Amino acid sequence: MNNMPEVKIGIVAVSRDCFPESLSVNRRKALVEAYTKKYDAKDIYECPVCIVESEIHMVQALEDIKKAGCNALCVYLGNFGPEISETLLAKHFEGPKMFIAAAEETQDNLCQGRGDAYCGMLNASYNLQLRNVKAYIPEYPVGDAEDCADMIHEFLPIARAIEGLSNLKIISFGPRPTNFLACNAPIKQLYNLGVEIEENSELDLFEAFNNHAGDERIPAIVKEMEEELGAGNKKPEILPKLAQYELTLKDWVRDHKGYRKYVTLTGKCWPAFQTQFGFVPCYVNSRLTAQGIPVSCEVDIYGTLSEFIGQVVSDDIVTLLDINNSVPKDMYKESIEGKFNYTLQDTFMGFHCGNTASSKLSFCEMKYQMIMARSLPIEVTNGTLEGDIKPGDITFYRLQSTADNKLRAYIAHGEVLPVATRSFGAIGVFAIPEMGRFYRHVLIEGGFPHHGAVAFGHHGKALFEVFKYIGVPVEEIGYNQPAGVRYPTENPWR
Missing domain, CATH: 3.40.50.10940 (Rossmann fold)
Known part of the structure; x- marks a missing residue:
């Protein structure tokens, strides 16, 4: 579509x-x-x-x-x-x-x-x-x-x-997972923006998935996956199920977009998804996003909304990542210090289990989901796409509704560094000037969840104008202040 x-x-x-x-x-x-x-x-x-x-x-x-x-x-x-x-x-x-x-x-x-x-x-x-x-x-x-x-x-x-x-429908499956309030935001602002939302149970999705068993289109999708993965096809036995799931989602979009022209998806991917479906949906999410249908994990409604905005603005594939972990000091000293003009606090790792399109990875392999496999049999956690994200300019951004139903956003230009992550998942070493202060006084102070959308290239100028146009107050659009410019909440004696 x-x-x-x-x-x-x-x-x-x-x-x-x-x-x-x-x-x-x-x-x-x-x-x-x-x-x-x-x-x-x-x-x-x-x-x-x-x-x-x-x-x-x-x-x-x-x-x-x-x-x-x-x-x-x-x-x-x-x-x-x-x-x-x-x-x-x-x-x-x-x-x-x-x-x-x-x-x-x-x-x-x-x-x-x-x-x-x-x-x-x-x-x-x-x-x-x-x-x-x-x-x-x-x-x-x-x-x-x-x-x-x-x-x-x-x-x-x-x-x-x-x-x-004004012509978008967001289709979601399931409530946020338990103990996961971070991405739970009021949907009222979606309607204020002119966006429609269709909320479904993951049981509805499971029924539709089972109804696609033996679908004659599955072999062709499996062949596409094999060609895309190449030598990275480490879990060939799971591809038929993933193809069945991809067809389920595409048919759902076809049958449920109604009068709307554009669609994004967001789904619940744990804790029961793996044991019932028998795989994790990460790779399929990455493929649909690459095909122009952004998909966010963990029923992050404003995450997939943000992805769609970034896709349209950049005219390119986007991804959604956790603002995940700090860069170890020894990695910084060995691979970043003296080579790039960033402090340790300017760096962090952006990660998700495997939802980033293969074309945005330096290499990719089909793997099992390591975090989930710590408490589940490995065979039901297959289906994640792993690899280091390609180096280059990025824009980290998000549009969010606060708990009291106010629109808020942030935008930051940065880059993915050509540094091996030595880790798992779809992951990269990110650097954003003055990230430490931005992290504290925009992300933490603004109550933003850990998910951030990533557009490849610098698109802050257009994103800022989009956010203004749709009604985000200018004072609620955070960005990484340059050194010497104090955030309102920043201690002047730091």
Whole structure:
């Protein structure tokens, strides 16, 4: 299934009736030309019907971009702009929207050629607030054609995330495991975000799994798994059951997504899962995530929500990891100190049993789940994908509802270091500047659970704008403060 939203941005130019309309016409044309020279023309649609100067024009433009299949909007102030009509356009357009403004082109034409959009953006933003209309406004929203083309392109991943959330269903199986309150968060905020949730018992899933016994599609999935694992296929006897489980989940998604376009999954994977199903679901979770259907472990609803946002923003596979264990001092001294510009407290290990896609691992092997095997027969703990996570830039982040039903988030840029973990599971040695302080004054102080989503690459800028757009208060978006900048809760005499 196609589980990634696509966005087409309708560009509508606006004009104040006491300014030359030609300013907006010519500047819109230049903007579209600049965008199509640098980026994919299918991302945008130039509304040719009119330059919006009045409410009638607004209705005409709105109908035109809807007919053209636009699910995102860019209101372009070619000059000062009509603050009522342009903000009504944003109000009545149902998808994500942005506002940008044209800069003046040349000192030689600052009389008849001056547009004053720099001023008009102030009135537009005030009117948006009056109408309680959310819109993305770039950090510096005024520019020439090339600048504005770049702004629109930066809006694409933000718009994809907003569009995706408004059409997302989260399917969960089972309550959180006992003694595992960390990922238990109110679902009210999901509805506030426009996300649907379908909660099921793991018994429902077990029945569906048993009904897939002998499914004729199993051998083909087993062959896919064998090709993916290669020499890492250490538990070939468990592949038919894993294939049966994968087909069960895919068919459930097909039959239960309803009117929603996009789906994520989260499931209960212990303590009874292994003894009843006869395996652990980690590898299947990793495969579905690689196929664009994020899956979180341990019924972490906001974990899979975070994964989906990161997938859409990064246009890449993501993963969910425990912020798990400290890096031993001897490992730090041998493999990190003097080689990388990080202190010991900047480092930690991100781990999960085996839910990270094989393409994001430096090597992979199908194993048994060591933690579970300490109290269960090894043969029912097979099915986890182990390997060190590939080195490179990452963004660690999470969107969360607090116990008192408030949205909160964090974002931190860092990297996975090329250091052998010498451990088990899907795991990596992570480094985030000032991680020790971030750990104490954002993660602990903010009451975040141990699960964090990981996007590969640095995507903090877009994630920050997504979180703002969907209503996370700016003061509730934590990030790793640089050295010398004190957290509100940090002891000034530390």
